[in-house]
Amino acid sequence: MSTSHTSPGHGRRSRYGRYTGGPDPLAPPADLTEALDAVAEEVMAGYSPERALQEFLRRGGRGREGYDDLARRLAEKRRELLQQHNLxxxxxxxxxxxxxxxxxxxxxxxxxxxxxxxxxxxxxxxxxxxxxxxxxxxxxxxxxxxxxxxxxxxxxxxxxxxxxxxxxxxxxxxxxxxxxxxxxxxxxxxxxxxxxxxxxxxxxxxxxxxxxxxxxxxxxxxxxxxxxxxxxxxxxxxxxxxxxxxxxxxxxxxxxxxxxxxxxxxxxxxxxxxxxxxxxxxxxxxxxxxxxxxxxxxFSGEQGLGLGDGTGAIQDLAELDALSEQLSQGYDGARSTDIDLDALGRQLGEDATVSARTLAELERAMRDSGLLRHGADGSLRLSPQAMRRLGQSLLNDAAQNLSARTGSRDTRLSGASDEQTGASRPWEFGDTAPWDVTRTVTNALQRSAAEGQSPTGRVRIEVGDVEVVDTEARTQSAVALLVDTSFSMAAEGRWVPMKRTALALHHLVSTKFRGDELALITFGRMAMNMDVDELTALPPVQEQGTNLHHGLLLAERFFARHPSMDATLLIVTDGEPTAHLEEWGEAWFNWPTHPETLRKTVIQLDRVTRRGAKVTFFRLGEDPGLAQFLEQLADRAGGRVTAPDLDDLGAAVVGEYLRFRESGWDEVDWG
Incomplete structure (x- = not known):
């Protein structure tokens, strides 16, 4: 804490005294990136954002105690109090x-x-x-x-x-x-x-x-x-x-x-x-x-407590129990602000108070930052801002993995809807192309000299001086990402990597290649078109069925709505198709794969590929039967099969999208 005053002839002086409470001015700011990543990971695993936030606060962050750590310390103190004393x-x-x-x-x-x-x-x-x-x-x-x-x-x-x-x-x-x-x-x-x-x-x-x-x-x-x-x-x-x-x-x-x-x-x-x-x-x-x-x-210890001290110990036990309940955050409407920081400091010391105050500030910051929002039903959800930040983070992860596989590349240029030809042209009203700075400044200098202006004076750029980078139209892509949502994906630990992959691709397309169209299609017992936030929050359901046939049907309809775009079909799965869609709209399931399911799936794949779709299957797991089946489908579709590790799935899908676009990996500004 400091106070300032000015004395004659001496300028401004500052006087410093002891810090007397309130928010610590030297404390590091709440790490929202870490919190968002942790919350998003839990959301993708099937938790609600409210539950995910509470789980993060319970675990704590890097180098920071969480509520569970504080609760363990309270339980240990309670145990010691009872085991060391008698009444x-x-x-x-x-x-x-x-x-x-x-x-x-x-x-x-x-x-x-x-x-x-x-x-x-x-x-x-x-x-x-x-x-x-x-x-x-x-x-x-x-x-x-x-x-x-x-x-x-x-x-x-x-x-x-x-x-x-x-x-x-x-x-x-x-x-x-x-x-x-x-x-x-x-x-x-x-x-x-x-x-x-x-x-x-x-x-x-x-x-x-x-x-x-x-x-x-x-x-x-x-x-x-x-x-x-x-x-x-x-x-x-x-x-x-x-x-x-x-x-x-x-x-x-x-x-x-x-x-x-x-x-x-x-x-x-x-x-x-x-x-x-x-x-x-x-x-x-x-x-x-x-x-x-x-x-x-x-009480079972050897150290005797008098009536006053014994009563104080009983009060301490009650306070410890109350704090444990507050830290559990297990009751309706629980908030970090419910925690009695004074009582926590009395029982565990100032370091515990600092930890709890930091967690409370983190929760407040998460709720006030716009990263979480309340839906129409009152539930807490990830906001569009949070989805963008999460998508960027996941895309960066995929880019790092992809860079490690393909080698370091120049990433200065950003993706655009048009290709640069190397020439420039005069700016016209409505142009959004980037300026050719060299040609623009040269034009301004030449015009100034012709008008007799001093070469040492300031250069004034007029509209007629401006030239923009000349481009030619680039082919746009319609991308259908089909992701398997059968229960085996969750049971085998593939649920979250699948979602991370979808979010990374969605962020790349929506921010770097805005002229492209992306469809996210899930296929379990049934298939469904989903928004990215719906897919992020999708919980695993213990339901049998891998209905690739229905997923391909939705992909064909998506490609039909964008006939002028290059069609790209990316399929992530860990099992052979075991369900298909009947004519009356219900799913029919059988395991192992029934010939009718196989027939309908192959027919629908043929319809998709007749639209010129380029196909890649991403096989998860080591099932040899699945490997053989997907190789046969890929041969029929003129596509290919890759089998990435889970940690490399995002990079594999993003890299395949860029390869099909023929955009060039080094044209993407990943920041």
């Missing part, structure tokens, strides 16, 4: 103080030579026959006339500690605040409890006022560091602590609860404290019955 700390402390007091008293009795032997013997017998129960022994010694000053102090410490522990159960930090407290301090606490119960009783009856709350806080506010602004906030804070105290008692054994109940009478040496605390618990339970007053936890 017998207060009883253990009381027993130790009692043992110390009895030992000090025995020593005093042994050293006091002036004591009557009968009195000494009676006292020793009383100490020897104390009940095994800690609480019963403390109660029995409550009226004992201690001879040892040290022993008396130890026993008084028991009463003081019990009072502070019972208060700490309901008011966090009270144990430390009352350490070494005077009688006046304890009287002030009792008065606070009495006033608090009066305020809560009035609130229950609807008789309290804001002024009553303000008067209470003016008198006792220093004992409430949470600084509640109204009586409801005060009740919420106290009730959550009181409910945790009850859950802690529920987590103890019956014997431990009985011991504490009996010891409670010794708290500060007065029953008044416990009566006030009991009334407080009753008021809070009635005011907040929706809280968890009946839960429990199983």
């Amino acid at each position: 017998g700390g207060t009883l253990q402390d009381v027993q130790k103080l009692l043992d110390d007091a009895v030992l000090a008293e025995r020593g005093q009795l042994a050293r006091d030579v002036m004591m009557d032997d009968t009195d000494r013997t009676f006292r020793e017998m009383q100490l020897d026959n104390l009940p095994a129960s800690t609480a019963a022994a403390v109660n029995e010694l409550s009226s004992y006339d201690w001879q040892s000053t040290d022993a008396r102090e130890k026993f008084e410490q028991i009463k003081d500690m019990l009072g502070r522990e019972f208060l700490d159960q309901r008011f966090a930090g009270m144990k430390q605040a009352l350490e070494g407290a005077t009688d006046e301090d304890r009287a002030a606490v009792k008065e606070m409890l009495s006033d608090l119960n009066d305020l809560l009783a009035k609130h229950r009856a609807g008789e309290d006022t804001d002024q009553a709350f303000q008067d209470f806080m003016s008198k006792h506010g220093e004992q409430f560091p949470e600084n509640p602004e109204n009586v409801d906030e005060l009740i919420d804070t106290l009730a959550q602590r009181s409910a945790a105290a009850q859950r802690m008692l529920n987590s103890m054994s019956e014997e431990q609860r009985q011991e504490l109940m009996e010891l409670s009478a010794q708290a500060f040496g007065s029953q008044d404290l416990m009566d006030q605390l009991g009334a407080l618990d009753d008021n809070l339970r009635d005011l907040r019955p929706d809280l968890d007053w009946s839960g429990s936890a199983e």
Whole structure:
């Protein structure tokens, strides 16, 4: 953080201070490219964009914890809390103080030579026959006339500690605040409890006022560091602590609860404290019955926790559980903003807060960037902007693979609808051809010189100077990409590579060769023309059938709508045709391939090739029967079969499209 000021004669100065919160100005921006790639990958695998975004946030990104990582850390802390501690700390402390007091008293009795032997013997017998129960022994010694000053102090410490522990159960930090407290301090606490119960009783009856709350806080506010602004906030804070105290008692054994109940009478040496605390618990339970007053936890460790610390541990467990639910994002309408960052920081540290805040910012950026949009049905979808970015990314991947296969090439020229002839011509109104810069500047210089302008002056280009690159018409292509969507494609891990290939080709055609036409045709049990976003979101369906016949029928209709274009047919499949379309429009399925299915498929392929379509099959998998079948179809169609690896499928399809276009790989600007 910096502030600036200007002083006479010294210019501007800056003063820097400690960073005091808010978004980290030095934090790297959210990596939307990584997030989009991850979301798109899940969408292509069949997830909804909403689910895909949540899955990415759960996994996290490169070098960044996701919600699952944070949830694992929460679960580990919860496990450690239960395995390292037990709830017998207060009883253990009381027993130790009692043992110390009895030992000090025995020593005093042994050293006091002036004591009557009968009195000494009676006292020793009383100490020897104390009940095994800690609480019963403390109660029995409550009226004992201690001879040892040290022993008396130890026993008084028991009463003081019990009072502070019972208060700490309901008011966090009270144990430390009352350490070494005077009688006046304890009287002030009792008065606070009495006033608090009066305020809560009035609130229950609807008789309290804001002024009553303000008067209470003016008198006792220093004992409430949470600084509640109204009586409801005060009740919420106290009730959550009181409910945790009850859950802690529920987590103890019956014997431990009985011991504490009996010891409670010794708290500060007065029953008044416990009566006030009991009334407080009753008021809070009635005011907040929706809280968890009946839960429990199983502590199994060796480190004892006192009543206050035990209640705090129970509250920590509740906070850990709440955070785990928030991080799960498994409920309707879940958002990253639901996560309590303050609570997360308390439990896991500032690094966890930074991770969660970064994920929340990433989710916000994804939703606000225009990469995701809500459809008419309210569902979240990839936007056209996201589809373009995704298509460009996939096309770049295909280009890299294709470059590795064909060698490095000059990629400076962009695809256009016309071929350059090497000549130029004067610009005419409506021309969209690129300027011939050299001829244009030369024309301007020659005209300026003829008009007597100084050669050192600025050159002014006029309309008559402009010449454009001369082109001649280039043949356009109609491309039908048929992709197999039978369930085996998903089962064998080919579903996403198939979609990535379709998106890459679609982006190439729609951005670099806009004069071409592309049809994306899926064929499973039935065939269907699909938009690129429909294909991207298409989930795998466990349905039998590879209806290449129907796909070829749709391809023929597509080519018929573009008779002046060169026809290109690209077919991606991993199985022989096992279905065909009947005359009445229903699919007929049989496995293995039925002769009628084969006949109809071959006839339809012949119809397509009679339109001059150039055909390439892309075989996925190692099925020798499929390999032989596709080779026969390719021979019949005058085409060919390639068998690319899945990682190379996009490059193979894109490269085949460019080869058929005779456009030249080096004419494409892939950026």
